Amino acid sequence: MSPVETPLTPARRGVLQRRIRWIVAATITYNVLEAVIALAAGREASSAALIGFGLDSIVEVLSAAAVAWQFAGPDPHRREKAALKVIAVSFFALAAFVTVDALRSLFGAAEADHSPVGIALAAVSVVIMPAFSWFERRTGRELGSASAIADSKQTLICSYLSAAVLLGLVANSLLGWAWADSVAALVIAAFALREGSEAWRGDACKQPVSALVGEHDGPDDCC
Numbered sequence: 001m002s003p004v005e006t007p008l009t010p011a012r013r014g015v016l017q018r019r020i021r022w023i024v025a026a027t028i029t030y031n032v033l034e035a036v037i038a039l040a041a042g043r044e045a046s047s048a049a050l051i052g053f054g055l056d057s058i059v060e061v062l063s064a065a066a067v068a069w070q071f072a073g074p075d076p077h078r079r080e081k082a083a084l085k086v087i088a089v090s091f092f093a094l095a096a097f098v099t100v101d102a103l104r105s106l107f108g109a110a111e112a113d114h115s116p117v118g119i120a121l122a123a124v125s126v127v128i129m130p131a132f133s134w135f136e137r138r139t140g141r142e143l144g145s146a147s148a149i150a151d152s153k154q155t156l157i158c159s160y161l162s163a164a165v166l167l168g169l170v171a172n173s174l175l176g177w178a179w180a181d182s183v184a185a186l187v188i189a190a191f192a193l194r195e196g197s198e199a200w201r202g203d204a205c206k207q208p209v210s211a212l213v214g215e216h217d218g219p220d221d222c223c
Helices: 010-045 048-072 076-106 116-143 146-174 180-201 209-213
Strands: none
Touching: 010 048, 010 116, 010 146, 048 076, 048 116, 048 146, 048 180, 076 146, 076 180, 116 146, 146 180
């Protein structure tokens, strides 16, 4: 049986909303840097995977910016639906970018060179992005914010993509397996489509609006 949770007080809600703003600010900052480095390294190494990774970072910035916009207003809940639509579109864009990049690589449109910078960047992202995702998801669940939870899923998908890119770059450098990251990326693209559909329908969080004032049924109610 899930423990009974106390309603959110206005003070606690304010703390959580400020925390969300800090999380998305950190996410945006990191992803801007990640995009710049990945795109530069991808062009240098002629790596479609790294270029796709950089474009994915731009998509993540868009998703985080939508949540930042929502919580910048005096009544974040009124902006929830619009923020969810933006996040859903960013999921679909991510799926499209990754799919095109993976198919180009699979059909031999680009032969990537070894990229130590790309490997280091992907390795750092594998560590940092899950931490961002977990913190935002935990805060969003307590606040009852579907958009924050959807954005945390976007961040988590980016960490999966980081792992796929890392494995692909390492496999390409050590074993010459240029197809490895493409196959993993296609799986991630399918997952992104599913999550985008959920965000579009507003199903990123199963809690009712009343969760904003503390009527929470337990941890399993949110994705």
